Amino acid sequence: MRANTWAGRNKVEVRDVPDPKILNKRDAIVRITSTAICGSDLHLLDGYVPTMQDGDVMGHEFMGEVIEVGPGVAADTLRVGDRVVVPFPIACGACAACAAELYSCCENSNPNAGIAEKMFGHPVAGIYGYSHLTGGFAGGQAQYARVPFADVNPLKIESDLADEQVLFLSDILPTGYMGAEMCDIQPSDVVAVWGAGPVGQFAMDSARVLGAAKVIAVDKEPYRLRMAEQAGHIPVNFDEVDVRSRLLELTGGRGPDKCIDAVGMEATHGSAHIAAYDRIKQAVRAETERPHALRQAIMSCRSGGVVSVIGVYGGLLDKFPAGAWMNRSLTLRTGQCHVQRYMGPLLQRIERGEIDPTRIITHWLPLAAAPHGYDIFKNKEDNCEKIVLKP
Amino acid sequence: MELTAATTVRKPATEVYAFWRDLENLATFMTHLEQVRVTGERTSHWVAGAPFGEDVEWDAEIVDEVPGGRIAWRSIGNADVPNAGTVRFVPAPDGVSTEVHVVLVYDIPGGAVGKAVAKYFGEEPHQQLDDDLRRFKQVLETGEVVRSDGAPWGKRARKEFPQRPAQPLSDAELAKGAEP
Known part of the structure; x- marks a missing residue:
């Protein structure tokens, strides 16, 4: 598949990388229909967040269609064909932090917790495409993504709201x-x-x-x-x-x-x-x-x-x-946002017309143009406020 | 060398104790263990992986046990690396979780095995046990050791830094990684 990757300080590059596969039983694979560049991606671009590596797939704001689920994902939670928005912090749903709805502090989702602990005193949750400090998970500026703990994280979109109306439930x-x-x-x-x-x-x-x-x-x-x-x-x-x-x-x-x-x-x-x-x-x-x-x-x-x-x-x-x-x-x-806590209630506010998330979108770009997108977003050119990428 | 570490698992003490007491489970989250085989009511055979030196094996016996509360064991016979351990299971103040307190003691010998063990633990010997307990918690709370693209090999991820890039694995990498 094609994916936007970190290629050293101040450089991203769209490259061919392998398609994601199920690694844990509760994983799902999502075919991405819309993804976005976040302001916090610019901190990674600049190299101010440590532990980035050449080839890391960027992106933590994405949504799409479930095309595969692992054997640990119960059918009453998620099925192939479901349309989902994926929250950026990866949460296990079972630890004390998740029980307290502090999803971005999940105690289990970061395989590199030992590294995060050295930086922050205690570890933080895994995050897609957001350095190895937060787990080394491939991100969502790509055609496909692996979603861990897929039985508890993604928000299913069952109405006919357009991608751009619900995409930003993933983070911002x-x-x-x-x-x-x-x-x-x-x-x-x-x-x-x-x-x-x-x-x-x-x-x-x-x-x-x-x-x-x-x-x-x-x-x-x-x-x-x-x-x-x-x-x-x-x-x-x-x-x-x-x-x-x-x-x-x-x-x-x-x-x-x-x-x-x-x-x-x-x-x-x-x-x-x-x-x-x-x-x-x-x-x-x-x-x-x-x-x-x-x-x-x-x-x-x-x-x-x-x-x-x-x-x-x-x-x-x-x-x-x-x-x-x-x-x-x-x-x-x-706090890093405990996204899972807010997705449902905010979806209802969008459905009721109380918040219009689309008002900030200034650019639609194909995934291939991601490097250009990072450039104009970082340098605030062309009145760039928010870029949605189409894989 | 004495190592101590603790974690809190959001499960009742009986369940956390039972998982540990089934000693064969230890190899699923403790990095240095290749295999633990139960050989009797209180005895077991332990095999450590390459980082401990070639073919480091020993027999162990449980010397003290309080169901739901405590397990203590020590190596017996001519172990290459004589060792002993204690794990205590203490109900946490939240009324739901269990604190797991581990003490491991290694009698590090001279010679090649001693050097391999010293090298394995490196400058931060506690880190290994901390990471082992993190995986123990993952297995009990979520069902398995959590994998990412950057650290895809579960308990074999130790010291794997810089890691492989955070991008999906190829079929060849997956096949290679599946080997023990």
Whole structure:
């Protein structure tokens, strides 16, 4: 089959690789009908997530049709012919983490748990196409994928919703939603979201669905801010205004009640010398993160507020504003999304028309054009917000 | 050399104990074991794989046992690598799970076998036992050892890093990997 593979830092390549096969009894093989490039794929592309290898199949947002199931998949759970969306964290459904619905912390799905444990203290779940730290599972930017624990993970789509309406249930819609849910939103809340990329847009939409009084988008790309504004959110361009002053103005001097970091480890900063400090430390691997968005979110949030982090971090960061966090009674909440927890309820919201996931799609490309897709997505060219690939 | 490790399995102690007590199961998740064969009520024959040196085999006997609570064993006769082990099964505070506490003691000899054993355990001897217990938990909670494209060979994946790429295996690789 054809698959988009990592080919060294800042290079992906569509190559011929073997077709996937059943390796465990509870596996299924899915013929992929739609797949997408995620912002977190860019962290892998850049080489900031360790343990990538030449030839790794990329991609963790995919859906398709089940063409084979292993002998351990009961027919009442999944059958050949089922149309499914596959959640990006691989969960076993049986461990204590899964029982607590903390699927991205599954204790069994990562065969490289020993490596992850060294990085993170305790291991994390397996993830498709997301380095060997998360298991070394081939990803979904391909014609076919192997889906482990297929009896408990995929979401069956039984309605006639188009691929693009349900594809993002695999990651970015639940991720954005969890970012808003962790904010424990009250009707009087002003919610500010750093990052108007795909996850940020869905965090904004989710904050509104969960009842926020006002939702603010912080970014520097005019086209992304326009997209947020068209969806009814208030744009703040950090290249043009001082973010803290503008947020105070928009909140009567209080600061946002809830702040969401939908940026993560490769933030850019309006102030050149601060950006350079972290950029250089990251380049020489003295720090793995450029945490400007997180710092600004913590400094901006009103006292007693919640800072919710869904942007991806991989290692260590410098200059964490612990004083603001501690002295102003802030709550920091975070996590890789426990996608399986949200897929069903969010599918219902899509069916009811409360959320339109298609509004962020700017590009449809054939799988063969994946390298070009990574290029324009990374460099924010051609107003690129979200790319759907067709294998 | 003494190694200790612990894991928590979301199954009742009786079930976790029973799986371990069927000593032949140990070879399904302990990397260095090729085979354990039960030879009597309390005796068994153990075969370690190549990393321990060629043809390292020994007999063992269970010296202490509390059903659902504890198993202790030690090698008997002229074992190349005299060893002993204890595993305790303790109900976890959640009321559902079982804590599994393992202690293994190896009397590492001189000569080629001793060198092979030392090399096998390397600089982080605990890592092997930690990984063994992770697979033990996988088998009990999910039914088998979990495989990925990067680490497809289950318990033989140890020290397999850098791994093979995270892309599907060819038929030839699958056939090769299926060999013990």
